[in-house]
Amino acid sequence: MSRSRVWKNRAFEAAMLFAMLVAFGTLAVLLLDTLVTGWPQLDAQLFSDSPSTQPEEAGARPAILATLYLGLIVLLLSVPIGVLTAIYLEEYADRKRWWNRLIEVNIQNLAAVPSIVYGILGLAFIVRGIGIGRVVLAGGLILTLVVLPTVVVASREAIRAVPDSIGQGAFALGATKWQVVWRQVLPAAIPGMTTGSILALSRAVGETAPLIMVGAIVYVAFDPTLLGPYTALPVQIYNWTKQPDPTFQTLAAAGAIVLLAIVLSMNAVAIFLRNRYRKQW
Amino acid sequence: MAQMRATFQEELRELEQLLDVEADLVLRSLRAAVEALVTRDSELADEVIAFDDDIDDVYLRTHQAIELLLARQTPVAGDLRLVLAILHSNLHLERMGDLCTTIAKLTKLSADLPSDEVLLGAFREMGERGQEMIRVALEALHARDEELATSLIHLDELIDRSNRRVVSRLLELGPENLEWGLRAIVASRCLERVGDHAVDIGEQAAFLATGEFREFTDASHDPRPLG
Amino acid sequence: MESPQIDSTRIAQVSRGLERAEIERREKVFTVSDLAVSYGGKPALEDVTLDVHRNTVTAFIGPSGCGKSTFIRCFNRMNDLIPGAKVEGTVLYHGADLYGRDVDPVDVRRRIGMVFQKPNPFPKSIYDNVAFGPRVLSLKGSLAERVEKALRDAALWEEVKDRLKDGALGLSGGQQQRLCIARALAVEPDVILMDEPASALDPISTTRIEDLMHELKRDYTIVIVTHNMQQAARVADMTAFFSVVVAEDGSARRGVLVEYDTTAKIFTTPADQRTEDYVTGRFG
DSSP, X not given: OOHHHHHHHHHHHHHHHHHHHHHHHHHHHXXXXXXXXXXXXXXXXXHHOOOOSSGGGOOOXXXXXXXXXXXXXHHHHHHHHHHHHHHIIIIIOOXXXXXXXXXXXXXXXXXXXXXXXXXXXXXXXXXXXXXXXXXXXXXXXXXXXXXXXXXXXHHHHHHHHSOHHXXXXXXXXXXXXXXXIIIIIXXXXXXXXXXXXXXXXXXXXXXXXXXXXXXXOSOOXXXXXTXXXXXXXXXXXXXXXXXXXXXXXXXXXXXXXXXXXXXXXHHHHHHHHHHXXXXXX | OXXXXXHHHHHHHHHHHHHHHXXXXXXXXXXXXXXHHHHTOHHHHHHHHXXXXXXXXXXXXXXXXXXXXXXXXXXXXXXXXXXXHHHHHXXXXXXXXXXXXXXXXXXXXXXXXXXXXXXHHHHHHHHHHHHHHHHHHHHHHHHTOHHHHHTHHHHHHHHHHHHHHHHHHHHHHOGGGHHHHHHHHXXXXXXXXXXXXXXXXXXXXXXXXXXXXXXXXXXXXXXXXXX | OOOOSOOHHHHHHHHHOSOHHHHHHSOEEEEEEEEEEEETTEEEEEEEEEEEETTOEEEEEOSTTSSHHHHHHHHTTGGGGSTTEEEEEEEEETTEETTOTTOOHHHHHHHEEEEOSSOOOOSSBHHHHHHXXXXXXXXXSOHHHHHHHHHHXXXXXXXXXXXXXSXXXXXXXXXXXXXXXXXXXXXXXXXXXXXXXXXXXXXXXXXXXXXXXXXXXXXXXXXXXXXXXXXXHHHOSEEEEEEEEEOTTSOOEEXXXXXXXXXXXXXXXXXXXXXXXXHTTSOO
């Protein structure tokens, strides 16, 4: 190898290393900073107490509960609807019909729409239009809409990944279309669908903008109910950062750690499931 | 490992058995032809001539079976040598059948001519020898026995001696028995040829056993006396 | 001196194989008349007429693109699953129109099973693979018995009887293909279609599958597609040779049936020069 080639090689490697350090380094610094800042306030009180004007007595319990409720609503709504939509689009829809082609093109677009747009639409049609008001259910519905395209896309990919030969084999035995989908395609696609759903869910849990739009009231000192006012953890964190008292900043950082923990553990579950079921192939 | 290609193995076995069927017919034909010759029985001779159709039938069927087996199963190695050995042996057996027919025809032509005890004795002996050689040849083939196959040379030697005895006897008898003598020579020659064909089948058996295709004795290197 | 125990019919059989007349005496399972198949308007196969008889192995041979796989898929209506596929002409199954108005393809596929070129076991246990067919068709009777019988008939039982709950994907290629055969047998079909069943397998597995076909044809009617004509020579009673016809301007290629006769005839004295050229390997 000539000397200039050797140097070019090394220069390229160095550039890549630098890029990686910038990316991960920045992330690591942010995480570390949050951890250090929020550590003092990371205690049981965070989980047991409601917010208060007194920072020493404040907790994020209602927010944490609401976030978990929202997560549950999103899970229960987006997964069935998303999966069934994906099944329809992949297995039953006639590709030649114009409306199916329209849906095809736009599913990806929907996933890219900024979530605040969903917030505005939710405000107009769900909070005011249907009239249920600024309640947990409304927040859950809007978040479902936000993540639904992602779930559909992930489920479609999972279904497409099932080899066509499996379906052919099942048909050749005299199975009906439904039996093939329900007994062969779906079971084989479940790992991929699970991963996709959980990733979508973890995104929903972290959404702030749409929830603010539909009025996750910033000060809630009581445990939320399905059809009652609420606030979510990201919103609570946002609120605390606006307070002048430095203890609230620490509380905000602590809240951020909790939120991170929730999201990271969901992702860990998704990765675990994906790896476990990958072996089957 | 379990036995595979069972159908093919079965077909090879049955092909080999077809040779036995043909050999059986040839043996019967030979016995009858010699019997007719020494007892001067024209009716028996007619039967032998008619019987040749049966031999030709098996010959034909064996050939068709070989053609089919080669086309369908593409045998190699030992299986291929077996099929080739059967191909040759099939022909030799059929020729033996034709020789018996010739003997029978000669019997009919010379039925009312005088005969000679010595000669008839020689014919009987050659007939016995010939039958024995056919049996040995087939056995050597089935058993893939090279030694048994080469032993046919000695049996053939005995037939050749009998043939020479016939010739010298005929010369003794003199010119008044010319017509019968000529016929007898041909009959003797036929019986000697039966022996040669049996040796040829023995060569096929040796080929099958060793993979080496050779003549047992070369004409140019034959230590045996002529005539 | 004893005569060997061979009767004349057996001699005839050994010498000539199964005679056409004897095959044609058997019941017709399929009667195909003037069949043509096209995909999206482009003709793939034209002008096919032949009969398939009970308890025989019928082979379709020919160069690639000659339509033999397309043809075999007509028998169990798998072409229905391909968008744009159109089947014209008649296919009668035991005298009834296979493509009749009130015929359910699902029912057809239960009676006419299929084994594919690349073994395609489901990602489930061995037991569940074989049990899938009976389960979706809600067949009566002991499932475990059905599974065992199917595996025995496919010559796989001894190898897997102690690990029925293990994943099917852990089996070797040859075993997987026999599993697919067992899967097809479990629903007790009438006919088994095999689309190049051994082309993805090693020679010993191939021989095993061929031996299996000899066994299976006692109870089933078998139709196979193979690009290996020696395989057709070894296993088939009747062989159909397909070839490709190219349009004058070289654009359209379609498959046609050239010759259909006993395997013995096709491989010893074929009637058509094209058949002779193909089986001797002179032309593809």
